[in-house]
Amino acid sequence: MANSGKRTPKNKSTLTKVTVGLVSFVVAASVAGYLVNNSQSGGFTQPVNANTSEPDGASLLSVDGKIKKAVINDTDVSGLNKDAALTLLDEKITLPLDAQKVTLKYDADIFEYTYSDFGAKYDFEKAVNTVLTTSTSDVSADFSYDKEIVRTVIKDIAGQVDSPAKSASFTRENGEFVTVAGNDGLRVDVDATAEKVYELLDSKQPGEVEVLTNVEKPPVTTEDLADAKSLIGTFTTKTTGGDSPRNINIKNALSKINNVVVYPGGVFSTNYYFGDMTYDNGYRKAPVISGGKLVDDFGGGVCQVSSTLYVALLNAELEIVERQNHSLKVGYADYGYDATLAGNYIDLKFKNDTPRPVLVEGYMSGGSVTVNIYGYEIHDSGHTLKLSNELVSTIPAPADKEVSDNTLPLGQRAVVTAGKNGYRYNLLKTVYENGKETEKVKINTSTYKASAGEVRIGTNPDIKSGTDVPVEIPETNDYNAPDPIVDIPPNAVQTPPSEQPIPSDLMSPELDTSLSNLLNN
Numbered sequence: 408m409a410n411s412g413k414r415t416p417k418n419k420s421t422l423t424k425v426t427v428g429l430v431s432f433v434v435a436a437s438v439a440g441y442l443v444n445n446s447q448s449g450g451f452t453q454p455v456n457a458n459t460s461e462p463d464g465a466s467l468l469s470v471d472g473k474i475k476k477a478v479i480n481d482t483d484v485s486g487l488n489k490d491a492a493l494t495l496l497d498e499k500i501t502l503p504l505d506a507q508k509v510t511l512k513y514d515a516d517i518f519e520y521t522y523s524d525f526g527a528k529y530d531f532e533k534a535v536n537t538v539l540t541t542s543t544s545d546v547s548a549d550f551s552y553d554k555e556i557v558r559t560v561i562k563d564i565a566g567q568v569d570s571p572a573k574s575a576s577f578t579r580e581n582g583e584f585v586t587v588a589g590n591d592g593l594r595v596d597v598d599a600t601a602e603k604v605y606e607l608l609d610s611k612q613p614g615e616v617e618v619l620t621n622v623e624k625p626p627v628t629t630e631d632l633a634d635a636k637s638l639i640g641t642f643t644t645k646t647t648g649g650d651s652p653r654n655i656n657i658k659n660a661l662s663k664i665n666n667v668v669v670y671p672g673g674v675f676s677t678n679y680y681f682g683d684m685t686y687d688n689g690y691r692k693a694p695v696i697s698g699g700k701l702v703d704d705f706g707g708g709v710c711q712v713s714s715t716l717y718v719a720l721l722n723a724e725l726e727i728v729e730r731q732n733h734s735l736k737v738g739y740a741d742y743g744y745d746a747t748l749a750g751n752y753i754d755l756k757f758k759n760d761t762p763r764p765v766l767v768e769g770y771m772s773g774g775s776v777t778v779n780i781y782g783y784e785i786h787d788s789g790h791t792l793k794l795s796n797e798l799v800s801t802i803p804a805p806a807d808k809e810v811s812d813n814t815l816p817l818g819q820r821a822v823v824t825a826g827k828n829g830y831r832y833n834l835l836k837t838v839y840e841n842g843k844e845t846e847k848v849k850i851n852t853s854t855y856k857a858s859a860g861e862v863r864i865g866t867n868p869d870i871k872s873g874t875d876v877p878v879e880i881p882e883t884n885d886y887n888a889p890d891p892i893v894d895i896p897p898n899a900v901q902t903p904p905s906e907q908p909i910p911s912d913l914m915s916p917e918l919d920t921s922l923s924n925l926l927n928n
Contacts, residue, residue, distance in 0.1 A: 477538035479531065479546045489535050496531045496548075504529070509607060511561070511600075513568050513618035520560065526553035527608055552608050558601050564618060565595035574627035577636075578666040579768050579781070584636055589625035596621050627670060627764055635763040640723025640780035644715045644739040646708075648774045652691040653708035657776060659689040660712040661769035664778075668766050669759040674728055675767070677713050677755040678748060684709070696735065710747050711739050712769065713755045716778045717746035720757050721794060721836070721850060723780040725765065728756035732853035736830075739776075743796040743834030743853045761785055789841035794834065799852065802829030805859040815865025816872045822862050829857030 474492065476485045482499050484492040505523035512518070527550070534548035572592030578585050596619040603616045646654065660681050669675045682688045684706030693707030710733065717730060718740070733747045746755045759765050763783035770777055804826035815821055831854045838846040 472539075474535075474538055477544045477546065479534045479538065480529065480548055484535070484538070489539065492535045493531055496529070496535075500529060501531070504611065507611075507613040509604065509613070510615040511564060511604070511618050512615055513564070513595075513620070516568070518560075518564055518618075522552070522608065524560070525556050525604075525608060527551070550609075550611065554601070554605065557604050557608075558597060561595065561597050561600050561604070561618070565597060568618065568620065569594050572623040572625040574625045574670070575629045575632050576627075576668055577632050577764075577766065579766065584632075586629055586632055588629050589627065591625065592623035593620050594623050595619070631763055635765065635783045636781055637784040638779055639765070639782045639784055640719045640721070640725070641777065642715050642718035642722060643775050643777045644711055646711060646739065646771075646774055646776055651693070653693040654771070655689075655691050656693055656706055656708040657712055658771050660706075660709040661771055661776070661778075662689075664712070664716065664767050665769045666766065668764050669757075670764050671759050671762055674756055674758045677716065677746075678751060681706075681709060681712075681748070710737070710745070711776055712778070713748050714740045714745040715776050716767070716769070717755055718744050718794070719778040719780050722792070723765070723782065724786075724792070725780070726758040726760045727850075728758050729754050730756075730851065732851070732855065734856050735827075735858065736855055741796060742798075742830060742832040742855065743851060744794070745853075787840070789839075791839045791842075793837045793839070794850070795837065796832045796834050799831040799833055802831070802854075802857040804828050804857045807860040807862045809862050809864050811866050812863035813865075813867045814870075815863055815867060816870040817865050817868045819865035819872060820862055821865075822860060824858075824861045826860030827858045830855050 473486055473488050474484055478484065479492070479496060480500055482496060484495060487495065504527060505521060507522045509520045509522065509525070510517060511520070529548040529550050531548050534546045537543055537546050570593045573589045575589035576587050578587075599619045600616065603619070607614045607616055646657065648654070663680045663682065664677070667675065667680060684690050684704075686705065690706045690709075692703040692705055694701050695704045695707040696702075697704070714737070717727075720727060730746045731753050732743065733745050736742060737745050747753060748755065759782075761783050762785075765780055765782035768779040768781065807822075807826055810823075812821070831852065833852050834850040836846075836848050836850050837844060838848075
């Protein structure tokens with residue numbers, strides 16, 4: 408019987424099985440390789456390095472986290488983990504760097520520091536992370552230091568080296584000027600010295616830096632003082648002679664302002680120079696008017712000095728910063744010409760707004776109290792001025808205060824003090840150039856209180872009317888009268904003068920600068 412188809416070879420099924428097995432092996436091997444790559448690369452297939460046939464980074468980072476091959480700041484860290492690498496770098500580089508000396512020198516003075524004093528350091532943490540996460544195998548760690556520490560150190564040295572310049576000064580003795588020369592100063596150039604220290608630290612080597620200095624010229628020289636000896640303002644008031652407590656106070660106050668030098672831009676405070684009104688400060692008790700009554704108090708009479716100084720300053724045409732008139736008219740100065748003081752509440756202040764120093768001279772001779780102002784005459788020779796006051800308004804006196812008096816006949820009236828009107832005055836300055844009026848300005852407006860009189864009314868019926876009963880009335884309208892004291896509110900705050908004069912050897916750099924600018928203009 409004939410066959411209906413071709414016969415299958417006996418080994419065909421065996422060949423098929425072998426083929427399928429080989430395919431399965433290849434697929435399995437591919438999958439396994441893929442999984443291995445994924446497990447090492449965080450889920451992303453690493454590109455193959457053409458030179459090494461290994462993934463980038465695999466040449467540096469092994470599976471156990473150690474660096475395969477890398478150099479940081481010329482130090483081999485191959486085969487080390489992160490902590491070991493940092494320890495090695497600290498031992499070989501950081502510790503020796505910290506101990507390196509930085510010596511600052513000025514003449515024979517030596518100031519020694521180390522790199523660690525300036526916060527010098529390498530950022531090895533960042534460098535190690537770089538070789539662990541990139542293909543870089545040779546890294547230089549970032550180097551830094553604290554520039555503010557450098558400047559602070561130099562400023563501390565400046566505190567030991569600096570010697571401020573001292574201005575020339577002068578006094579008036581026996582009617583003549585006596586000048587004392589100033590001297591140059593020395594100041595450390597902080598900026599220039601700091602730059603030198605930065606250069607040394609950047610070199611990462613020990614070394615020495617010279618502290619650089621600049622010569623500081625005195626703000627006021629003897630030449631400047633030569634231009635400041637003109638009498639630019641003066642005024643004299645009258646008092647009685649002798650050594651009464653009031654005159655002792657006047658002489659003491661004058662001595663405290665005599666030969667005071669106020670530099671350009673400086674503010675003079677009368678309270679500051681007069682000081683505390685105490686026995687230990689040279690003051691004695693003398694009559695003053697307080698609350699409308701005569702009382703003895705330390706410093707009675709010093710307002711005659713401040714008032715005399717005030718008018719001398721007006722004649723010198725210096726800037727008045729603060730001034731207040733008395734509450735009542737004083738005998739030694741006309742309305743508007745006076746200047747009162749009260750503790751630290753009320754002051755007379757002026758500012759030297761000229762380009763040269765001014766000197767205050769004060770003295771008492773016989774019955775005269777004189778204050779002179781010497782300085783730089785900024786006006787032409789034809790410049791003159793006249794001070795005058797004008798009445799603005801009158802303030803009527805209140806009704807008399809009546810006081811019962813059993814020592815007077817019934818109904819008899821005796822005037823103890825007369826009531827006084829108050830007044831408001833303007834003080835004016837008229838300026839003339841070569842005899843021609845060019846300007847008229849108001850200097851101040853001063854208000855003087857009205858005061859009630861006091862009248863005694865007799866209440867004794869046993870005394871015959873018309874009996875002559877003497878009544879003592881205090882004299883308060885001559886130039887030796889007690890000074891009125893301004894009434895101070897009970898809740899007033901005692902504070903020192905807001906602006907006190909600065910002695911020449913304590914002038915601040917800011918004042919030195921403004922002074923130099925004035926002198927150069």
